[in-house]
Amino acid sequence: MENPRQYLTRTYLGERTTGYQAALGCRYRCTFCGVAAMYRGKTALPPAARLEQDLAFLKHRLGVDGIQFYDHNFFDREVDMVPLLEILAKFELPWWCFARSDALVNLSESSWALVKKSRLRMAYIGAESPSDWLLHDIRKGTRADQTLAAVETCRAHGVIPELSFMLAPPQDPEGETERTFEFIRTIKRVHPATEVMIYIYTPLPQRRDSRNASALRMEREMRDCAGNPVAFPQSAAGWAEPQWLAYWCHQDAPWLSARLRRRIVDFTTVLGCRFPTVMDIRASAWGKSALRALASWRYRFQRYDDPWELRVSRKFIRQWDPRVMSL
Numbered sequence: 001m002e003n004p005r006q007y008l009t010r011t012y013l014g015e016r017t018t019g020y021q022a023a024l025g026c027r028y029r030c031t032f033c034g035v036a037a038m039y040r041g042k043t044a045l046p047p048a049a050r051l052e053q054d055l056a057f058l059k060h061r062l063g064v065d066g067i068q069f070y071d072h073n074f075f076d077r078e079v080d081m082v083p084l085l086e087i088l089a090k091f092e093l094p095w096w097c098f099a100r101s102d103a104l105v106n107l108s109e110s111s112w113a114l115v116k117k118s119r120l121r122m123a124y125i126g127a128e129s130p131s132d133w134l135l136h137d138i139r140k141g142t143r144a145d146q147t148l149a150a151v152e153t154c155r156a157h158g159v160i161p162e163l164s165f166m167l168a169p170p171q172d173p174e175g176e177t178e179r180t181f182e183f184i185r186t187i188k189r190v191h192p193a194t195e196v197m198i199y200i201y202t203p204l205p206q207r208r209d210s211r212n213a214s215a216l217r218m219e220r221e222m223r224d225c226a227g228n229p230v231a232f233p234q235s236a237a238g239w240a241e242p243q244w245l246a247y248w249c250h251q252d253a254p255w256l257s258a259r260l261r262r263r264i265v266d267f268t269t270v271l272g273c274r275f276p277t278v279m280d281i282r283a284s285a286w287g288k289s290a291l292r293a294l295a296s297w298r299y300r301f302q303r304y305d306d307p308w309e310l311r312v313s314r315k316f317i318r319q320w321d322p323r324v325m326s327l
Contacts, residue, residue, distance in 0.1 A: 014066025021070040022046040048083040075099035088118035099123040101150035127163040130183035155191040166201035199250035224254035274299040280320035287317035
């Protein structure tokens, strides 16, 4: 490659940020996750020596000053993480990664000291839901109380948690969506800097030989808004149709009513304006302040419906959407 520096980009992590993947796979088997379907509970960790060699090249040869780790689950077993954290602490490059709430909560203080020295800026955590029954059904392996504990732990150690939530499960789309909205508000009270990513819950079709009886049962019981059974496409061409493209991009689902779909969009608009993402380094400070002020009364009084003034303002104050553009 003639000039690899041309691919380094300015982000909130640094002036010359790069993407990097140290490990492949994930040992968890969450039923909604494509990584679980692809790797089936297996993960391959890198040797610490290779990570050290690569970081030395990136920092000293290319001038990299920020790293976005694409590992499917960076924080896992502490005994496996410590050698990698020691390398990261040596280079002190601001970084971002995927993580699990239970892993972060159970980290020892000595490991958190390494995390701090390594300059971890943000950890993307799949919170998914405030309902433990749903977390159990999707085989997430975490609980809602661990999400709150992870938020508090991250705040105590100077890390911004970036939480993703899946709204509107087919069992009770409206009720679960409203419970998630209130859970997000609770989290914002605990740690206002917490980033929130909102998606529609779109479970993947299960293999017929799957041992996850609850996921198979849920799939059989799925109904669209008209009460008809949901029939997933059986071909690649079927999945490429617009309604299913929106489905696997977590933007829509057959059981979402038009009213609920609008409710989710409106809440996301108010939340995003009230708490502009720190990752948006392109929007001006005055623009973010203006959006915060405009959205403050709606967020405070939970008046999310039809935030027309925010939609108009966003035409002039462009906001960066991390769900679409990453860092």
